Amino acid sequence: MDTQMLIRIVVGVLMTAIVGVFAVKRVLWLTKLIRSGQPVSESNNRKDNLRKRITTQFEEVFGQTRLLKWSIPGIAHFFTMWGFFILASVYLEAFGLLFDHDFHIPLIGRWDALGFLQDFFAVAVLLGIITFAIIRLTREPKKLGRESRFYGSHTGGAWLILFMIFNVIWTYALVRGAAVNTDALPYGNGAFFSQFMGWIMAPLGYTANVWIETLALLAHIAIMLVFLLIVLHSKHLHIGLAPINVTFKRMPDGLGPLLPVESKGEIVDFEDPAEDAVLGRGKIEDFTWKGYLDFTTCTECGRCQSQCPAWNTGKPLSPKLVIMNLRDHMFAKAPYFLDGKESPLENTPEGGLGEELRGEKKSEEHSHEHVPESGFERVMGSGPDQATRPLVGTAEELGVIDPDVLWSCTTCGACVEQCPVDIEHIDHIVDMRRYQVMMESEFPGELGVLFKNLETKGNPWGQNAKDRTNWIDEVDFDVPVFGKDVDSFEGYEYLFWVGCAGAFEDRAKKTTKAVAELLATAGVKYLVLGEGETCNGDSARRSGNEFLFQQLAAQNVETLNDLFEGVERVDRKVVVTCPHCFNTLGREYPQLNGNYTVLHHTQLLNRLIRDKKLVPVKSSESGMDITYHDPCYLGRHNKEYSAPRELIGASGAKLTEMPRHADRGLCCGAGGARMWMEEHIGKRVNVERSEEAVDTGASAIATGCPFCRVMMTDGVDDVAATRDVEKPEVLDVAQLLLGSLDKGSVTLPEKGT
Known part of the structure; x- marks a missing residue:
């Protein structure tokens, strides 16, 4: 040699x-850390459908899709x-x-x-x-x-x-x-x-x-x-x-439903919760092993941040920084909870580690550059060591996550959609909200009004239930109401779920009446619940009030199951105009034994056109230049991008896309219960989106969501006032279709028939 x-x-x-x-030592420590996270329930199975999971891994890892x-x-x-x-x-x-x-x-x-x-x-x-x-x-x-x-x-x-x-x-x-x-x-x-x-x-x-x-x-x-x-x-x-x-990511089509509240690997029964049940995530030890895996997998690429509507309008929320701060906090606190010790917040008299453990300066690994803007100081790292911080801060106490960060999220899903490593940001944000609402009673004051209206009136506007059918008085054709005009679903094909906005909000009522007329024109047999409806609970759930969501959902499931008694699962058809109703009834009610075939009105109307039951014509009025705003809960959450666009094309309108559209569409700002909260920091999200729509030069803005319609209308008003430009009309796709319809010799059913 x-x-x-x-x-x-x-x-x-x-x-x-x-x-x-x-x-090897580091790999074993990381394995121990991730495995120390809370278990997940059987319903949140991360190991089912192994063939699809392996196929997805090949597509996303080796194919880099x-x-x-x-x-x-x-x-x-x-x-x-x-x-x-x-x-x-x-x-x-x-x-x-x-x-x-x-x-x-x-x-x-x-x-x-x-x-x-x-x-x-x-x-x-x-x-x-x-x-x-x-x-x-x-x-x-x-x-x-x-x-x-x-x-x-x-x-x-x-x-x-x-x-x-x-x-x-x-x-x-x-x-x-x-x-x-x-x-x-x-x-x-x-x-x-x-x-x-x-x-x-x-x-x-x-x-x-x-x-x-x-x-x-x-x-x-x-x-x-x-x-x-x-x-x-x-x-x-x-x-x-x-x-x-x-x-091990969630495997729905789209972003999927929110997961039920889990504690120690079991779904919490809100009718009889365990005394030691933790509702949501109040400290880093409450997160599941999948949460720990998410935190350690973050690449810091910032794709989520670049697409976030809150971040793009000056809010302190960055999905990337949320995950990074949770990761840094987890690593700092891991030496304590991995060895079964009490957390440093609990085992010292002052709630800190002490000089000898904490040190004078933060580790460079756990620090971010300081940003002297509202809320950012606490988000990005000044103050005590990461291990000593509470998970969510208050006005007096520095937290890992600032309250302004937590409540800025619209749950639009842009972060999850763009993340190249499938981090589930929304799940973690909502779980922290759940703890704040149900365990700490800490939430924005506007949500208190929302919760009270939902509890006492069954709708966010606080309107009386008897007013849910007022829109029927404004149409000149028959709309049968279950429990009032008919006692059975027999002989009907669809339940038209009107929703709170569709019944109470003046702009959304125009969509409701347009859809009702289109269905009647096509000869579709449908009925409505009228006063039997109550709020689906979407805003309550996404704002963290799972208890209230469970109450509302249980009431609706009981009503719907009574309506569909004896009807086959495939024939339990519901059509909705609100994507939030679409997502909640179709994807979240199955968690409460509510299984229905739910269609968004754009999907059903598109089907009726293909079946020649609706025949649009390209009139001069319907040939306007349209830009379309994608509702997040129809698009990213449920992957429906084509139906509304096909309806716009069928109506004879010219579609001009905004720079951010489809899976990169910008949120209107109403999701995640933000519809009911004021924007105190930065630019209003709906104004940002409305400016983008106005810049296309389109004469009208179409959408397929009542929340989006409200937000875009208000945003367009602000833009028109500040820019002194002509204000484009904001309307639902159904109205556009109705305006281009060739009704022929169709006779709508008269009232009382």
Whole structure:
């Protein structure tokens, strides 16, 4: 054995052994941490439908389908990720070369095709990190401030990773180039980059290339080992954890329903809750193992932040920073709860760790740059050590999550939709709201009015139930009411669920009447519940008042089950005009034994047009220029983008899309119970969206949601007043269709028939 081989073996094995010990120790600790999270209930099964889960993992991890939605960074990431998969064969060869100068992988180690792939992806990775560097330089937070999606991220760590990848590539180039000149490269001309490097290094001579090969080989292995340690102690944990998080994500079509309240792995029975039941998440130990997995998987890429309507309008909420702060708090507090100790908030007289444990300064790992704006100081890190903070702060006490952050969320789902590693931001935000509402009675004052109206009147407006049928008096055709005009669903095809907005809000009532007339024109047999309806509970649930949601939902399920008694599941058809009703009745009521076939009115109307039961004509009036606003709970939450657009086309209108539309559409600002809360910080979300709509130059704005219609109408009023421009009309797609309808000789049923 010559001197160089001895150096290779001793140094290479020693480095690998030392790093291996630290790496294994870290992996075991992370595994223990994630497994320490609260269990999930059987209904929140994360291990069902394994075939689909594995298929999804292949699509999202190996196919990079989510990342490729953003083409340039997506392509760069695709080749970088696959580069590391392919270059794993290079590291196998590198460790083999420690012991054997002529080592090659058995069977495939001399194939030119493999040599070509290794070189191709080495060059692709180099181009990829150059692309990332350019993106980061042009989107630098110090230049762009809040407009940068990297704002608040640990940018130093990102640059370190890019530097380490660069080190991997240049040491690879030296090893391969030298190997060409020492006859150690097992590949021919297929390894084009290696042959090129060999040509450059050939003038150095054989002896120099031998030493370069040895030194570069050891450097190549050392860099990768250091890279491994950096990954295990940084945001780049996602390299190993992303495939796991994708595998165990929720698997609905769309974003899916909110999960029931769980405590210690069991769904809370609100009729008889356990005395020690924790309603929501009040401290980091209350989160499930999937929550811990979410926190540790975050890549800090900021895609969620860039799409968040709250962040884009000056609010302190960034979905990215919420997850980052929860992660930092979890890591800081983990040494206590992992060993079964009481939390530092509970085991010291002053509620702190003490000087000797806390230290004078926060760890750099757990700090974010300070932002001197309302609410941001507490969000981004000044104050006591992370481990001593309460989960949600108050006006007097610094928390991991600021109340302004918690209550700014519209639950629009843009963060979940854009996250490349399937973090479930909304679930965590709503769970923290649940604890604040049901355990602490801490919530914005406006919600107190909402809760009272829902409890006493069964609707957010506080109107009397008898007024739910007032809209029927304003139409000149018959609308049968269950329990008043008819006593059975027999002979009817649909229940028309009008909803609170559709019954009480003047603008939404226009949609209700348009849909009722369209259904009657098409000869659809339908009835309504009238006073039998009560609020579906969407706003109560998303504001954290699960107890109130359960009451409202149980009442509605009882009413609906009574209506559909004896009717087959597939024939229990409900049509709604509100996407929030659509989502709640169709996707959340099954949690309470309420199983129905729920259609949004745009879906049913589209079907009626295809069946020629409605025949629109392209009149001059219906040929207006329209822009369409996607309701979040119809689009992102339930993946219905085509039906409303097809109706706009069928009506003869010209559709002009806003820059942000479909799965990247901007929320109107009403979701997550924000409809009932004032916006005290930053720009109003509905004004931001209305400006975008007005900028298209369209003469009208169409939508398919009563909440969106209210918010867009108010927003357009503000925009028209400040810009002195002509105000576009805001209307529902159903009204647009009705205006272009060829009713022919259809005779609507007269009242009382």
